[in-house]
Amino acid sequence: MMTLLRNTSLPFVAAILLSSCASYNLQKADQAYDLMQYPRAERFYGKVLRHHEMRPARLRLADACRRHSDLVSAEKHYALADAAHHITGDTALNYGEVLMGNGKPEVAAELFLRVLHETPENGRALDLYASTQSYGSFFADSGRFIVNRLNIPGISTAFSAVPYRKGLLIAGEKKVASLTANPWNGMSFLDLYYSEKKTVVTWTEAQPLSGLVNGAFHEGPAVLSPDGRHLYFTRSNYVKRKLRKDEGNTSHLMLFRATQDSTGRWTDLRAFAYNSEYWSTGHAALSLDGKMLYFASDRPGGLGGTDIWRCRDNGTGWSEPENLGSTVNTAGNELFPMINGSSLYFSSTAHENMGGLDIFETHEQEGRWSDPMNMNAPINTPHDDFSMVLDSTTEGGYLSSNRDSLDQVYVFWANKPIFYVEVRCSMIPACSFRTCR
Incomplete structure (x- = not known):
């Protein structure tokens, strides 16, 4: 019986230790984020999320990556949070901007429309949505x-x-x-x-x-x-x-x-x-x-x-x-x-x-x-x-x-344009050179 009690207590002790470790890492992550130490915050939020899915931590990790210009990682974490429950408001606009930065205007447009459905007069959302609709025009003269x-x-x-x-x-x-x-x-x-x-x-x-x-x-x-x-x-x-x-x-x-x-x-x-x-x-x-x-x-x-x-x-x-x-x-x-x-x-x-x-x-x-x-x-x-x-x-x-x-x-x-001119040449038998007309 004592052996059985010892064995059943092991998962319980492990859970306590895991919870304590997660709490410590979350505290460190939040402190780093508040101090704008974004690489450090990313490390600690990552440790927390390996064992516990916490929406606030996931969103803060996404934002830390965004502020640190790691847009690929930011997109990944925003997507995970959005899949669990739709992101709204300024957070959705930030997610959309990350998608724009990763060259995905069509997906970003859906997020901007989501915000405009909630707040039709949102100036930032209006500008961002308009950007997705004219995205192709930005590349119209890319050789200039x-x-x-x-x-x-x-x-x-x-x-x-x-x-x-x-x-x-x-x-x-x-x-x-x-x-x-x-x-x-x-x-x-x-x-x-x-x-x-x-x-x-x-x-x-x-x-x-x-x-x-x-x-x-x-x-x-x-x-x-x-x-x-x-x-x-x-x-x-x-x-x-x-x-x-x-x-x-x-x-x-x-x-x-x-x-x-x-x-x-x-x-x-x-x-x-x-x-x-x-x-x-x-x-x-x-x-x-x-x-x-x-x-x-x-x-x-x-x-x-x-x-x-x-x-x-x-x-x-x-x-x-x-x-x-x-x-x-x-x-x-x-x-x-x-x-x-x-x-x-x-x-x-x-x-x-x-x-x-x-x-x-x-x-x-x-x-x-x-x-x-x-x-x-x-x-x-x-x-x-x-x-x-x-x-x-x-x-x-x-x-x-x-x-x-x-x-x-x-x-x-x-980039100055190169003009191609069609040139026609005739051979003049009496001379050793070509003349063009």
Whole structure:
């Protein structure tokens, strides 16, 4: 009898241990997710779900994968959750965006229609559904540009390139030891680098920008003033190597300006007047005369996630931020503005979109913005495409994209058409050459 009791108690003890282990892993997963440590959260949610199917954990795992740009895994986990019970609301829109990013607009359309059935006036769902219906048109003229990835040694990721000296100023990350890594993705924190051109796609090893710009946390992207004396750059909110956070434990981004001294070092850091510890401000762009500053922010008064704003130089500083309005901004996210004359290039998760962030162009005339035009393939892809800057010396420029997994800088130029001319030749007996007519 004692042996029987011992044997029957084994499954019971195992169940207790398994439950305790699952509870521990779930706690660790939730902590990592709340701290935006998405790779770590993925590992712990995976451990939980090997033994217990928990819908909240499954959805959080899907979202962690989405935020970490692992769209294949995100689709898998969203699909498992949706099969058990239909996903609705913003979660369904996120799932649909993942499907768009994986090149499945027809399946994504079903999710967007599901949301529109519940909330017919949902602006984000309307834009996303419209994108699925015009998906083929994004590829109609995909041969008009040639796009090639730049090979920039010394950094693992690179984005937001701007012409600087004889090369490019870029934001980038390196592979580092785990103790100093950014918990978001396991890489270093962003720094600003400089690289010079060797060939069209091959560049010198990236070197950190000299001076006081690079610090303990994120620095980048950046833009130069027209005279090259000032650098406006995005930076984490930190003081003396310590992040500053709001009541929700979120550290927001801020804009800073640096000035180049006589030795070429960037010093004299000054904070933008409209930074806040309660919302993010970054992704600066300047008009050609330097009198207008554009930026992205999720500050109050916007139309959705992050919007494009601008300030005017009034002689004593920057004017109050002005939202560019509903023609440009949406219920989604608008980011990475770039100004070229009267044209504004920016990226958005909304409007009519191929998936992820797409690059759009709009023009200002008499204070009004034209309807944003999708730049289409091959500038845009179903992945994140952003930070387009034109090169005044070529019929092209640079853009950033994670189309090949990690964020990288790409060069593009116009693909000039080749004209084929029918040529007829006749032999002239008295001569040793051919003449064409």
